Amino acid sequence: MEDRKIATQDHSGSERPAGELGITDHDHGHTRDDVSEEVVEVGVPDSDQQCEKIDKKNRQFGEVDDEEYPEGGRGWLVLLGTFLVLNTTYGMVNTFGVYQVYYETAYPDESSSTISLIGSLQPTIIYLVSIPVVFLVNAIGPQWSLFVGAILQVWAIMMISICNAVWQLYLAQGVLFGIGAGINFFTAMAIPQEWFKRRRAMAVGVTASGSSLGGVIWPIAFQRLVDEVGFPWANRIIGFIFLPVLLFACVAVKPRLPRVKEKHWTNLLPKWSVLKDWRFVALCLANGIGIFGLFPPLFYIETFASRLNVDKNVSQYILAILNAFSIFGRVLPALAADKIGRLNALVPSVLSCGLFLFAFWYPAKGEALLLLTAIIWGAASGTFIALFPPAIGQLFGLKDNRSRLGIFYLLAVPGCMAGPSIAGTFISKTGGIEGFNKVAAFSGAMFFGGALIVIALRLSYSTKLAVFI
Template identity: 35%
Template structure:
């Protein structure tokens, strides 16, 4: 026990005496890694962003006997494991490198998409799409976030914005693909999902070949629990817990909300594509804006803007207004999704620990991902309308933005306002 303590102390002293880490901030290898991470974001968060299409199809066709709240558990489980998988994959990436994680779980993820195409019953979808797909998603996502942090520091928001724009582009392409193939061809649901699976397979192979670590793996403990001793990290994680609790409500329920307001089915499904088009703009813009305004500052402003927009959703009733809401919410939610890994990495002491810091935070974020949309779905079913769900989502977004602002103030001490 004394030897272990002595080794840990020696490791801490050597870390403190070591020179600050350097970053390439670009180069062919670094941008190829960004391309691979773009592919990861495309088939993880991008596919998840299209769940509203599945929700609409399940409500109308495959699972029409179930309530919106019950069906939303499929997407919520997927979202939970998307985040919670980082608790496993983040430290694994730091200790053994990204390929140990990416290769096996990319294969599992493709299998989950193919299995979804043959599902018939509710529990089939829960297991194939919710559990297996979500877990493989999360285990592929965390290495991509961690590895980008090894190549970039000053330009990290730009690199992360470009990579995370893949999820927005996926959120545009997947809904349109699924809608056209399911409702406008003779392919049907099964072959529509299988074709999506082949696209996912191509993206997985590209990611596995291009996402490569720059630094040797770190040695030491699996979890770095000392991170929670830093208030800027802990309060930020708690604040973003509340943000994630409300952020995905429009992604899940905007299509069904639009249809309830008289928007035709095709256009209501395309609301997701419109929302993700706005998100694409937000994610790329965040990379250019962050060096001038600060990463924490932008994250707080974007989280607050999302909360305000959700409250405005209460009075959004016309087709044009719903489209405008989708674009604006997409832009600001894009800022949030692109920036949250960069602010976590900012409080990290060394780039070889980024995976663990991000992974532990993602593990916490899994719980609001699991419960957020079932809560709002239950409110929609209980009150026969969307107002109560919208108020809940807006309130937790504002609460999360306030706590994230507190973390920003703690981190900014001695660093100036542009953090």
């Protein structure tokens, strides 16, 4: 068998051998293992079977997809569109804290956990419809799917303006808005990965940061509008703003890959066979456990601030502050993740989400720790949202990515539904801040549980740190 020397340059400019051993050269979509500095002799495989074995080993790390992506061009307009979609979908979910405070005043006989169920229904339905949305997007395409979602979202917000009972809010703000937002959210999270590979995490991070900006804009807008025009017209005005924004997104979010016209409708359904990969299941489980801890701080931090009797400006804008710093957490770590590997970046991300809740919110009894919670945990929580989808794309490839994302979000439903309600039972109904430390402990413990699974998954690929995974 003929031998040859194969070497490549690492990012520092020094030569490193390639072949079947190598750290991923993620800038070009190839893979390599940890290697020594000297050039090594690598045999050229003399059979298809040997080639297949080497290829399988190489694909353990780094980017699974070998082909080049545009890395920009029309993709930048796509990112603007998906950014706006997340602004109007999860941006409103992140806004529910101000609705929680308003509803507790408007419906004083209802408990915090009962009212929080409205907010819990939104992400629950968003994730629950992910499976039928896979079918919808495969059947009519992403742009028409976005149009359907836009109509449902605007309709839901208009319905909120005429609700006068909590059960009506369950239907309008929880279910109807959740369905529309679910269609748009899933579509917006899937399409950027068709345009970017080397910048995959950046693309998803920019998209996800739209929800953070929405979490800054919409709480302030809602509170100002309620003060000036009342609750009904506050929601109607927000709905009128949503309409042109979402219609622009329908045009901007264009898929790169042509839609395959299937001969039988069953071929449009999600590919459940992706669950045969235990590593994908582990990633879904890590996210699903962490989600239990994600929403309680978002839903209850403004209630905590109002009961803490801090400065009115602080309590009124604490949720906006949290979401503002979440923007940095969704973009900046994503840029690093494109360099070091998305799974590598997930480990400190999920760990920090739990750690900061115990460090800052658990002992908080004044304005200083409250602000630190909003600023530092807000940034950390952004990475949790932004890094899982690009990790899925990196580790498992673009083929069947819609199916994987649909199943990934479906398995997060229990945490969305139960997390805030469980946390709400810890909060005292008589006022005061009693029980909020238990909310922080509950959320922190859930993040630690997810982090343990992410660490185990990372080590299953390699125990060496300097590997792009």
